[in-house]
Structures are given as C-alpha cells and as structure tokens.
Amino acid sequence: MGDGVEQPEYEVGTGVLCVFGRQLKLFRERAGMDRAGLGSLTGYSASTIASFEQGRRIPPPRFIDRADEVLDTGGVLSAGKEEVARAQYPAFFRDAARLEAEAVELFVYDTHVVNGLLQTEEYTRALLGMRRPLLDEATIEQRVAARLARQEVFDRWPAPLLSFVTEEPVVRRPLGGEQVWRGQLEQLLLLGQKRNVELQLMPLDRADNAGVDGAFTLLTPRHGQQVGYMEAQGRGTLVMERDAVHALSARYGITERRPSLRVSPWPSSSSCWERDER
Incomplete structure (x- = not known):
C-alpha cells in the first residue's frame, strides 16, 4: 500500500x-x-x-x-x-504494539471481532483456535499471553484516552460458544465503567456508516504525530502519510459522533446496551 x-x-x-x-x-x-x-x-x-x-x-x-x-x-x-x-507478537503487529503501549490516545473501529484490548482470555483462545492453517498449542498460548499483556494499558498512569466503536454484529455473534460469549459481554460492561474508556456500538439499523471500508486504529504517541493501523488476513499496515491519517481520523470522528448504541454500566434484564442519542 x-x-x-x-x-x-x-x-x-x-x-x-x-x-x-x-x-x-x-x-x-x-x-x-x-x-x-x-x-x-x-x-x-x-x-x-x-x-x-x-x-x-x-x-x-x-x-x-x-x-x-x-x-x-x-x-x-x-x-x-x-x-x-x-517478538511474541506477529511481525505485522510489532510496531503497532510498541506505539499502542506508549499512546496517550487510542481510537479503534472494529468490524468483525472484539478488539484484542477488550478480549477475555477465553475469547482470545477461541479465536486463535479457529485460525486456519491451525496454530500449534504453544503458539496459541504464547499469543494469548501476549494479547492479555497488552491490556496493561488500562492500568497505566497517566491514563490514556481509549475510545472503541464496534459494529453491532460483533457482540451479537457468540464466537466460542454461549459461555465464552457471555463472559466477553460482561468484560465489555466492566471496562466501559472506566473513566478513560468509551465503548460504543454501530447499530445494524444505521442508514449511513463512514466506517464501511473496514476496521482501523488511530494511535497518538506522547511525543509524536497520530498514526493509523489497519489489519486484515494476517497482514498489518501502519499508516503514517499525513493525508491518509487525516482521512481515518475524519471517518472515526463521524462514526463516533453519530447516535449509537452505548455500553450501559447497568445492564437491564433484557439488554446490555442502551440507545445513546447524543
């Protein structure tokens, strides 16, 4: 690219x-x-x-x-x-992992699975077990540990600003089975209560969506310019060209500001999500 x-x-x-x-x-x-x-x-x-x-x-x-x-x-x-x-990360993610660990702002748009920073151990293991060609058990365990280690970002201080917008089908799809899926939803609810974390869903009934080109991440290092990251089919791309980063930022701004489903810290008996009409 x-x-x-x-x-x-x-x-x-x-x-x-x-x-x-x-x-x-x-x-x-x-x-x-x-x-x-x-x-x-x-x-x-x-x-x-x-x-x-x-x-x-x-x-x-x-x-x-x-x-x-x-x-x-x-x-x-x-x-x-x-x-x-x-080296515990695939090469396509290694530079992004370094930037992620240093970021003061992280804006994420996801379309297929729950973002790695938000995943439970069981959900991560289920996803890696679905990979084709098959991964050996040692590689699966290594990548599970690596992904969970990234979640230390939630406990960093000063706390970074973390914003996630996820397509609604991601949380409706019971990957890994009912128990794994419910555990993942509970994890989202807990993380959504953190003061520096915002979780939103892009609803299925939206008539327009600026994120249809696919998942992407925007990372802002403490002493550097914002960069983008995109990943698909075992390939990752760091986006550093200013106009391309600006385009991703504009798309995220539109998707984040539109009325969406927002994670509710007090889920009702019928749903974990509430309509947010900001």
Whole structure:
C-alpha cells in the first residue's frame, strides 16, 4: 500500500530471537555450564533452554533477568528484554504494539471481532483456535499471553484516552460458544465503567456508516504525530502519510459522533446496551 508500511507475519526462529539465543549460549558456555545446569537455576528444563538458544521459543522476561544474573552477563541479556518481548507478537503487529503501549490516545473501529484490548482470555483462545492453517498449542498460548499483556494499558498512569466503536454484529455473534460469549459481554460492561474508556456500538439499523471500508486504529504517541493501523488476513499496515491519517481520523470522528448504541454500566434484564442519542 502506498500510504503505509506493510509487514508479513513473524516467523519464530529468525531475527532477534536467534541473536538472543546465540548470546545466551555464548554466556552459558563461558560460565562452564551445561543446559541442564542453567535450567536448574532458572526453573526450566534442558530442552527448553535448548529451544531458547535455537530461537524456537520466546524466553519470558523473568527467565532473561534470572539468566542475566546467574551467568553474570553484566546486563547484556536484560538489555535485549524489550526486543525479545516484542517478538511474541506477529511481525505485522510489532510496531503497532510498541506505539499502542506508549499512546496517550487510542481510537479503534472494529468490524468483525472484539478488539484484542477488550478480549477475555477465553475469547482470545477461541479465536486463535479457529485460525486456519491451525496454530500449534504453544503458539496459541504464547499469543494469548501476549494479547492479555497488552491490556496493561488500562492500568497505566497517566491514563490514556481509549475510545472503541464496534459494529453491532460483533457482540451479537457468540464466537466460542454461549459461555465464552457471555463472559466477553460482561468484560465489555466492566471496562466501559472506566473513566478513560468509551465503548460504543454501530447499530445494524444505521442508514449511513463512514466506517464501511473496514476496521482501523488511530494511535497518538506522547511525543509524536497520530498514526493509523489497519489489519486484515494476517497482514498489518501502519499508516503514517499525513493525508491518509487525516482521512481515518475524519471517518472515526463521524462514526463516533453519530447516535449509537452505548455500553450501559447497568445492564437491564433484557439488554446490555442502551440507545445513546447524543
């Protein structure tokens, strides 16, 4: 796309993970320690240490800090912790995840599924289980953990402004089954009570909708210009060209200001949603 930076999905075993793995192996061997020895000191099996060294698994932050300590690397391993952590995301989302974590404003329009920042663990796992080609269990668990970790944005201070507009069919579709679906609706109601969070639905009966071109996100970093992000079919695009970002901002402004269904903090027995005629 001419107005953005498009990236394919990340493949484990390349890039930053392999670099970290080689460093880990070098420091382990320098310390005269085998994989079983390092594993016993860090709480992992020798086979898992091998996977870390070969770039086949993503080491968690607590392992990196502990390995840095027991191997006396002088902070070298810990220095790469943030880059390794970003490797838990598919490549197409990695830059967006960094911007999301730093954003002071986040405006989201969703059309097919509940946004990842709003998802329950069960809903996330159900979505990943539906992927084709199938994801292996380790990848599913890794991505569930990564998606849930993004939700720390709700507890940041100063609190960012978070605004979500979602197409009504998204919350009517019981993905994952009745229990998962109801749990997700309850999560939306709870998040909607936060002072810095606004949740709205674009109703099915709207005669006009400026968001028909698809889902998108607008992110405003603390010390930077607003950027856009769009994702579809395993591809993500960061939109940085000023006119393109302005177009997305205009669309979001129209969809957000129109009468919509707004999440009610006090759901009635008949519905979790109330009409908002602002």
